[in-house]
Amino acid sequence: MIKGxxxxxxxxxxxxxxxxxxxxxxxxxxxxxxxxxRSMDFSVTVRKTQISxxxxxxxxxxxxxxxxxRARRPERFIVVSLGADRPFAGERIVSVEVRPDRWTNHxxxxxxxxxxxxxxxxxxxxxxxxxx
Numbered sequence: 001m002i003k004g005x006x007x008x009x010x011x012x013x014x015x016x017x018x019x020x021x022x023x024x025x026x027x028x029x030x031x032x033x034x035x036x037x038r039s040m041d042f043s044v045t046v047r048k049t050q051i052s053x054x055x056x057x058x059x060x061x062x063x064x065x066x067x068x069x070r071a072r073r074p075e076r077f078i079v080v081s082l083g084a085d086r087p088f089a090g091e092r093i094v095s096v097e098v099r100p101d102r103w104t105n106h107x108x109x110x111x112x113x114x115x116x117x118x119x120x121x122x123x124x125x126x127x128x129x130x131x132x
Contacts, residue, residue, distance in 0.1 A: 013046035014028070014044075014046055014051065016046075017046055017051060021064070021076075023076040024064060024076060024077070024078050026112075027076075027077070027078045027109055027110075027111075027112065028051070028062055028078055030112045030115060031062065031078070031080060031109070031115065034115055034120060034123075035053070035123070038120065038124065040055065040124075040127055041055060042054055042055045042059070042127075043055075049063060049065070050062060050063040050065075050081075051063070054130070055127055055130045055131055056130045056131040056132070057083065057129075057130040057131075057132075058083065058130065059082065059083055059123075059126045059127045059129065059130035059131075060080055060081065060082050060083075060123065060126055060127075061080070061081040062078055062079070062080055062081075063078070063079050063081065064077070064078060064079065065079050065106070067079055067094045067106040067108065068092075068094060068108055072091075072108075073108055073110070074108070074110025074111070075110075076110065077108050077109060077110045078108075078109050079106050079107065079108055079109070080106075080107045080109055080123070081104050081105065081106045081107070082104070082105045082107065082122055082123060082125075082126035083102060083103070083104055083105075083126050083129055083130060084102075084103050084105060084122075084125055084126050084129050085101055085102065085103065085129060086103060087103045087105065088103075088105040088107070088122055090107075090118075092107055092108045092109070092114065093105055093106065093107050093108075094106040094108075105122070105126075107119065107122070
């Protein structure tokens with residue numbers, strides 16, 4: 001597996017993961033592009049229900065899990081789940097303590113504009129947390 005990039009097989013797996021969901025796939029690609037622009041080194045694993053990004057440990061997962069009630073989530077979205085040693089706060093965030101001192105923070109992304117400075121700061125925090 002090539003770190004920080006995708007092999008042709010991974011790209012095909014990603015396309016199958018987002019089968020028929022072009023807008024969601026575009027959000028995922030924008031997320032990956034943002035990671036690359038920030039020089040983050042990671043590997044990608046595509047599974048049935050999520051795509052995991054690993055830097056040491058898994059620092060982010062992308063899925064289409066409905067973590068927010070319908071009234072609070074956009075029609076088209078991805079969920080970026082970030083691991084950290086604390087819960088994150090925000091209207092689009094659902095945080096769950098999965099084990100002592102490890103929180104999974106689900107961030108609902110409905111448009112590229114929602115991948116703003118505060119989102120990238122949280123992503124960078126998760127990236128550093130995974131490298132411990």
